[in-house]
Amino acid sequence: AKANGRDGYQFYTEDMNRQVHERLTLENALREALPRGELELYYQPQWDLEQGGLVGFEALIRWNRPGIGQVRPDHFIPLAEETGLIQRIGGWVLEEACRQQRVWEERYSAGLCMAINLSALQFNEGLPEQVRRILDQTGVDPSRIELEITESLLMQDPDASAGLLCALRKLGISVALDDFGTGYSSLAYLKKLPLDTLKIDKVFTDGVPGNDHDEAIVKSIIDMASHLGLSTVAEGIESDEQRRFMAEAGCTLGQGYFYLPPIPASQVETELLDLGHY
Ligand code: C2E
Ligand code: CA
Ligand code: CA
Ligand code: CA
Numbered sequence: 001a002k003a004n005g006r007d008g009y010q011f012y013t014e015d016m017n018r019q020v021h022e023r024l025t026l027e028n029a030l031r032e033a034l035p036r037g038e039l040e041l042y043y044q045p046q047w048d049l050e051q052g053g054l055v056g057f058e059a060l061i062r063w064n065r066p067g068i069g070q071v072r073p074d075h076f077i078p079l080a081e082e083t084g085l086i087q088r089i090g091g092w093v094l095e096e097a098c099r100q101q102r103v104w105e106e107r108y109s110a111g112l113c114m115a116i117n118l119s120a121l122q123f124n125e126g127l128p129e130q131v132r133r134i135l136d137q138t139g140v141d142p143s144r145i146e147l148e149i150t151e152s153l154l155m156q157d158p159d160a161s162a163g164l165l166c167a168l169r170k171l172g173i174s175v176a177l178d179d180f181g182t183g184y185s186s187l188a189y190l191k192k193l194p195l196d197t198l199k200i201d202k203v204f205t206d207g208v209p210g211n212d213h214d215e216a217i218v219k220s221i222i223d224m225a226s227h228l229g230l231s232t233v234a235e236g237i238e239s240d241e242q243r244r245f246m247a248e249a250g251c252t253l254g255q256g257y258f259y260l261p262p263i264p265a266s267q268v269e270t271e272l273l274d275l276g277h278y
Pocket of ligand 4: 179
């Protein structure tokens with residue numbers, strides 16, 4: 001409680017100092033995270049909704065922070081973007097996911113795919129060359145790699161985005177539009193953009209079956225995508241009812257806790273690949 005204006009003011013600055021201090025501490029720790037090997041990729045399986053088999057994975061970053069535990073990306077990716085650290089972290093994610101994909105290709109020849117998230121800040125003219133170099137270095141099959149980008153980014157400058165997407169697809173990889181339906185996407189742009197996949201956001205999956213609006217939205221996204229020649233991935237499937245709804249609506253792939261959460265590479269091997277689940 002503030003006794004007078006002056007105390008109130010002091011309280012305010014102390015609070016601000018604490019916040020600035022916490023942010024600096026986090027920023028310094030994040031700067032060291034990559035060289036210290038504290039970053040790790042988890043992999044969430046994606047499943048064929050019609051046939052039921054494992055199709056591939058989405059790579060999702062984790063930060064194993066000493067003395068604190070595991071930090072989810074929502075807590076440090078925004079800071080990495082504000083501080084510019086995202087360039088190095090994002091480069092590492094691309095390399096590590098491609099390296100892992102190549103290892104699994106060799107060890108299991110399972111014909112699986114790897115989806116990799118990109119930050120908006122990575123989506124610039126340098127990206128195709130960076131991706132080309134990583135594809136070369138890792139020797140991964142480009143047709144097995146999909147990059148996930150968010151729609152807000154594309155809509156800012158659709159023409160420049162279309163050019164970049166073309167350059168990426170010339171490398172033989174595919175591109176997915178992440179969190180589809182949550183942003184400002186316009187259907188007109190969608191027709192212009194050379195994409196392969198739409199990822200239906202979890203907010204819509206949450207409402208099916210049962211919510212009439214969400215059911216209508218999901219069905220029309222899937223119909224529209226198939227008319228445009230795009231495949232669809234339903235995110236956040238947590239129940240068998242949701243899985244069945246998405247399958248009956250014609251959605252191509254599904255992922256979510258109903259199947260498996262994101263898991264470390266070692267667990268992918270012991271729980272899926274070693275058992276021949278592909
Ligand atoms: P996203 O790309 O939309 O990823 C889906 C998020 O939903 C993941 O959270 C995943 O663990 C979670 N999820 C999957 N299935 C279910 C489910 O059935 N129920 C629920 N409640 N959640 C589910 P995560 O791993 O915490 O990642 C959060 C976000 O952080 C991602 O959202 C993505 O935008 C970003 N992110 C993750 N990894 C990377 C990365 O390597 N680079 C960049 N730039 N961003 C990343
Ligand atoms: Ca994603
Ligand atoms: Ca998503
Ligand atoms: Ca999301």
